[in-house]
Amino acid sequence: xxxxxxxxxxxxxxxxxxxxxxxxxxxxxxxxxxxxxxxxxxxxxxxxxxxxxxxxxxxxxxxxxxxxxxxxxxxxxxxxxxxxxxxxxxxxxxxxxxxxxxxxxxxxxxxxxxxxxxxxxxxxxxxxxxxxxx
Amino acid sequence: xxxxxxxxxxxxxxxxxxxxxxxxxxxxxxxxxxxxxxxxxxxxxxxxxxxxxxxxxxxxxxxxxxxxxxxxxxxxxxxxxxxxxxxxxxxxxxxxxxxxxxxxxxxxxxxxxxxxxxxxxxxxxxxxxxxxxxxxxxxxxxxxxxxxxxxxxxxxxxxxxxxxxxxxxxxxxxxxxxxxxxxxxxxxxxxxxxxxxxxxxxxxxxxxxxxxxxxxxxxxxxxxxxxxxxxxxxxxxxxxxxxxxxxxxxxxxxxxxxxxxxxxxxxxxxxxxxxxxxxxxxxxxxxxxxxxxxxxxxxxxxxxxxxxxxxxxxxxxxxxxxxxxxxxxxxxxxxxxxxxxxxxxxxxxxxxxxxxxxxxxxxxxxxxxxxxxxxxxxxxxxxxxxxxxxxxxxxxxxxxxxxxxxxxxxxxxxxxxxxxxxxxxxxxxxxxxxxxxx
Numbered sequence: 167x168x169x170x171x172x173x174x175x176x177x178x179x180x181x182x183x184x185x186x187x188x189x190x191x192x193x194x195x196x197x198x199x200x201x202x203x204x205x206x207x208x209x210x211x212x213x214x215x216x217x218x219x220x221x222x223x224x225x226x227x228x229x230x231x232x233x234x235x236x237x238x239x240x241x242x243x244x245x246x247x248x249x250x251x252x253x254x255x256x257x258x259x260x261x262x263x264x265x266x267x268x269x270x271x272x273x274x275x276x277x278x279x280x281x282x283x284x285x286x287x288x289x290x291x292x293x294x295x296x297x298x299x300x
Numbered sequence: 301x302x303x304x305x306x307x308x309x310x311x312x313x314x315x316x317x318x319x320x321x322x323x324x325x326x327x328x329x330x331x332x333x334x335x336x337x338x339x340x341x342x343x344x345x346x347x348x349x350x351x352x353x354x355x356x357x358x359x360x361x362x363x364x365x366x367x368x369x370x371x372x373x374x375x376x377x378x379x380x381x382x383x384x385x386x387x388x389x390x391x392x393x394x395x396x397x398x399x400x401x402x403x404x405x406x407x408x409x410x411x412x413x414x415x416x417x418x419x420x421x422x423x424x425x426x427x428x429x430x431x432x433x434x435x436x437x438x439x440x441x442x443x444x445x446x447x448x449x450x451x452x453x454x455x456x457x458x459x460x461x462x463x464x465x466x467x468x469x470x471x472x473x474x475x476x477x478x479x480x481x482x483x484x485x486x487x488x489x490x491x492x493x494x495x496x497x498x499x500x501x502x503x504x505x506x507x508x509x510x511x512x513x514x515x516x517x518x519x520x521x522x523x524x525x526x527x528x529x530x531x532x533x534x535x536x537x538x539x540x541x542x543x544x545x546x547x548x549x550x551x552x553x554x555x556x557x558x559x560x561x562x563x564x565x566x567x568x569x570x571x572x573x574x575x576x577x578x579x580x581x582x583x584x585x586x587x588x589x590x591x592x593x594x595x596x597x598x599x600x601x602x603x604x605x606x607x608x609x610x611x612x613x614x615x616x617x618x619x620x621x622x623x624x625x626x627x628x629x630x631x632x633x634x635x636x637x638x639x640x641x642x643x644x645x646x647x648x649x650x651x652x653x654x655x656x657x658x659x660x661x662x663x664x665x666x667x668x669x670x671x672x673x674x675x676x677x678x679x680x681x682x683x684x685x686x687x688x689x690x691x692x693x694x695x696x697x698x699x700x701x702x703x704x705x706x707x708x709x710x711x712x713x714x715x716x717x718x719x720x721x722x723x724x725x726x727x728x729x730x731x732x733x734x735x736x737x738x
Contacts, residue, residue: 189672250652251658254655266425267421267631267654268564288673288675
């Protein structure tokens with residue numbers, strides 16, 4: 167199965183904002199934030215259909231999210247996961263003595279994982295805290 | 301019959317819109333409709349009416365279930381936890397009013413806590429840069445009435461501050477900007493073609509992580525000096541073109557967001573952005589403003605600075621205020637395991653902190669005060685639901701340009717629910733007793 171290496175950034179999306187205010191325990195929060203926005207050319211390299219589950223892995227962790235075609239592109243080589251528990255499994259937590267983690271610019275590996283589920287927000291955090299695979 | 305309440309303040313983002321209209325039932329107990337708000341603000345108001353809302357404190361049991369307890373028991377638990385800890389972290393404060401923040405600080409001073417707000421993962425590096433070289437800024441009213449050159453650098457208000465552009469920065473017709481968006485030129489710097497970038501006259505699709513280089517190139521271009529052919533993925537001609545456009549305005553402003561504060565370079569990126577503003581003032585009038593996220597994160601910085609002298613990451617554990625981001629900041633304290641209790645109010649670090657820190661929170665004695673169910677409440681030992689500030693209780697809040705605005709109460713909270721301030725007052729009184737403070 168093909169894998170691609172991309173540069174991950176996270177940040178606000180309006181769907182993330184709405185889902186967050188609507189309740190982080192709800193499936194809508196997962197729909198809004200348990201995704202990775204990839205450029206069409208990167209999706210092609212990955213050999214994945216749109217809306218396929220993928221495993222995203224960095225030096226700091228690993229998480230399953232749904233790969234969708236970017237809504238604010240083109241941005242080849244850059245991947246976007248809205249801010250939230252999914253992105254935070256894999257972002258670079260180092261602050262380099264500034265107090266601020268490096269939420270933007272984490273090198274990640276993306277591989278297709280169609281049979282692995284995207285967990286709900288609270289479930290994801292609780293499972294990860296218990297050391298179970300996410 | 302229903303009542304329409306005009307001029308309601310929206311408690312979502314730092315734009316702090318003050319023109320909402322909310323329709324409530326005649327007895328003031330049900331919130332029915334929200335007008336003028338963005339989709340996120342509307343959702344925030346309407347979610348307060350959810351039927352599945354948690355209305356009493358819940359204590360996590362060893363088997364993973366929750367036991368409902370009274371507010372008195374919850375205040376006892378919180379006070380004991382804070383008083384017993386050597387160095388508790390009291391984090392959040394951005395989604396509550398200034399009155400509650402002040403009460404929280406009183407507790408923090410008694411128990412020797414570290415007080416930090418969400419600037420820690422948002423505009424903390426901005427605050428460091430401001431302390432480095434100052435901030436030539438203005439209010440949003442001046443932007444609306446005067447600004448004809450707008451830069452959005454590493455921010456995406458179309459998604460994060462949805463009404464910012466229509467109320468202040470792109471579309472409104474102001475005193476000297478009578479033609480609305482036709483009287484303004486917009487520059488967006490972002491590695492993605494964001495929905496904000498789609499509205500720009502010039503979009504510079506920068507190579508991610510090279511903000512410092514491009515800002516520096518702007519300083520060079522503004523002076524008309526030599527540039528290499530390409531800087532941060534942008535051809536030099538476009539940089540010169542943008543620089544000339546900025547110099548040609550009567551009043552300009554740089555709005556910047558997480559794209560510069562969270563990218564490598566951090567506070568130095570903002571140092572350079574402020575220096576660009578300073579340089580542009582040799583040619584025209586220019587200002588700069590951080591796009592603050594939570595509706596009252598600015599207020600938390602104001603209250604902390606007023607009471608302790610520093611805007612965030614204030615360590616009171618030695619009996620006096622210390623401030624040293626990287627040392628006294630939440631992320632570093634949690635990652636290094638230097639705090640022994642976690643108190644969260646008005647924020648959700650469970651979602652928005654890197655996982656390493658969240659795991660640490662789950663291992664500590666912890667209390668989460670939040671109207672919503674969140675990943676933080678999911679990993680905390682005690683969850684205390686409270687009334688929504690700005691919906692069910694009023695209070696003072698600060699807009700992103702440091703203008704204080706009083707939020708309004710529009711609807712009654714569910715029967716018997718306390719506000720942040722009431723709960724903190726109960727905790728404060730109990731801590732006083734435990735610590736023997738008169």
